[in-house]
Amino acid sequence: MTVRLDQATIDLLGVLAYGELTAFERLAGDARLAPSISDKHALAAMAAAEFEHYRRLNDHLITEGIDPETAMAPFVAPLNEFHDLTPPNDWLEGLIKAYVGDGLATDFYREVAAFVQDAATRGLILEVLADTGQASFAVAKVRAAITADPAVAGRLALWGRRLVGEALIQAQRVAVEHDALTEMLVGGSGDLAGIGRLLTRLTDNHTARMQALGLQS
Amino acid sequence: MTVRLDQATIDLLGVLAYGELTAFERLAGDARLAPSISDKHALAAMAAAEFEHYRRLNDHLITEGIDPETAMAPFVAPLNEFHDLTPPNDWLEGLIKAYVGDGLATDFYREVAAFVQDAATRGLILEVLADTGQASFAVAKVRAAITADPAVAGRLALWGRRLVGEALIQAQRVAVEHDALTEMLVGGSGDLAGIGRLLTRLTDNHTARMQALGLQS
Numbered sequence A, B: 001m002t003v004r005l006d007q008a009t010i011d012l013l014g015v016l017a018y019g020e021l022t023a024f025e026r027l028a029g030d031a032r033l034a035p036s037i038s039d040k041h042a043l044a045a046m047a048a049a050e051f052e053h054y055r056r057l058n059d060h061l062i063t064e065g066i067d068p069e070t071a072m073a074p075f076v077a078p079l080n081e082f083h084d085l086t087p088p089n090d091w092l093e094g095l096i097k098a099y100v101g102d103g104l105a106t107d108f109y110r111e112v113a114a115f116v117q118d119a120a121t122r123g124l125i126l127e128v129l130a131d132t133g134q135a136s137f138a139v140a141k142v143r144a145a146i147t148a149d150p151a152v153a154g155r156l157a158l159w160g161r162r163l164v165g166e167a168l169i170q171a172q173r174v175a176v177e178h179d180a181l182t183e184m185l186v187g188g189s190g191d192l193a194g195i196g197r198l199l200t201r202l203t204d205n206h207t208a209r210m211q212a213l214g215l216q217s
Helices: A007-033 A037-063 A068-085 A091-113 A119-130 A134-148 A152-177 A179-185 A192-213 B007-033 B037-063 B068-085 B091-113 B119-130 B134-148 B152-177 B179-185 B192-212
Strands: none
Touching: A007 A037, A007 A068, A007 A091, A007 A119, A007 A179, A007 B007, A007 B037, A037 A068, A037 A091, A037 A119, A037 A134, A037 B007, A037 B037, A037 B068, A068 A152, A068 B037, A091 A119, A091 A134, A091 A152, A091 A179, A091 A192, A134 A152, A134 A192, A152 A179, A152 A192, B007 B037, B007 B068, B007 B091, B007 B119, B007 B179, B037 B068, B037 B091, B037 B119, B037 B134, B068 B152, B091 B119, B091 B134, B091 B152, B091 B179, B091 B192, B134 B152, B152 B179, B152 B192
């Protein structure tokens, strides 16, 4: 079967699919930190939704005649490294990681949605985008924890900074190694100004999320 | 709303639901040990199916006017303890845990399926039972690993013994604390002979599974 998709679109599907698969596995594992069954339920349900996103991206690659494992392979190291370097030490750190990670994923789907040429791939990305944002339950929990013990806010703010810092380091690494993908993501221009504007949008959104949690970004 | 279900059925739904939720969370976490994306996919897909079982059991409890958290609460300690005491040290141990755990769960659903009086609950248990057995992919992988390095067989056989030993210790603890559930599970007789026959069936099946893996039980 002939492959219709260009390399940038294949790379995009690969990074999104492996991103969902690792997010699923780490979040589901972090659910063991939950202090109650209903907390565990909330994080586990979010992880299960991420597996469903992964499955749809994986199936789409197969439908398009692309081996999913080959498409995901270049993104295994940076995504594993991000998670290996950011294991939550407790439930609150796990919640913040879920919320910040879900937010970054939502931003990423939103950024690329407009630029994907292939209609079927774009449709899938919009559908997954519509199903993100499930981590909003974290906001009330984190705010309540800070109200109960204001001293945790400093540690959690640092944790949020670390998460976004590690995410940017890995994103930078992916961008350097995948020109076609980077060009697509900055709207076809691929210039430094485009990358700068993209980073500004991502960090602005991250700041807004940290504020929603009651934390300095 | 009036609760229709008797305590044994509520206990059963509670232990099944929390069993699926913890299996989901631990298996999904163990997927990080996978040596390849396709291995990760296989274990993650099995974990996602377990979340779906959990969700259905949870929804059924709500439909029947029972608070799921209350129903699951008595089983949190034994199930968490089982998993806390059996963290896989590598991918093969994770695979065996998935296979042995899935097998024990299948046996358990099969044992109770006949004895649940409530038709809606029995129907749900039969549906979940039909969706178990997803860990058979583990058999070929474990056998191949033993062929490649026969020296691992001894360690893995011990691991299988530990898993079933820890499972029986926790099952015993649950049985002692939940008379009504135990009576239901041994077919209403509740006598020692019935419990003995049940344990014989469970250990016979475990032996068969260990043989399928190429391991002494």
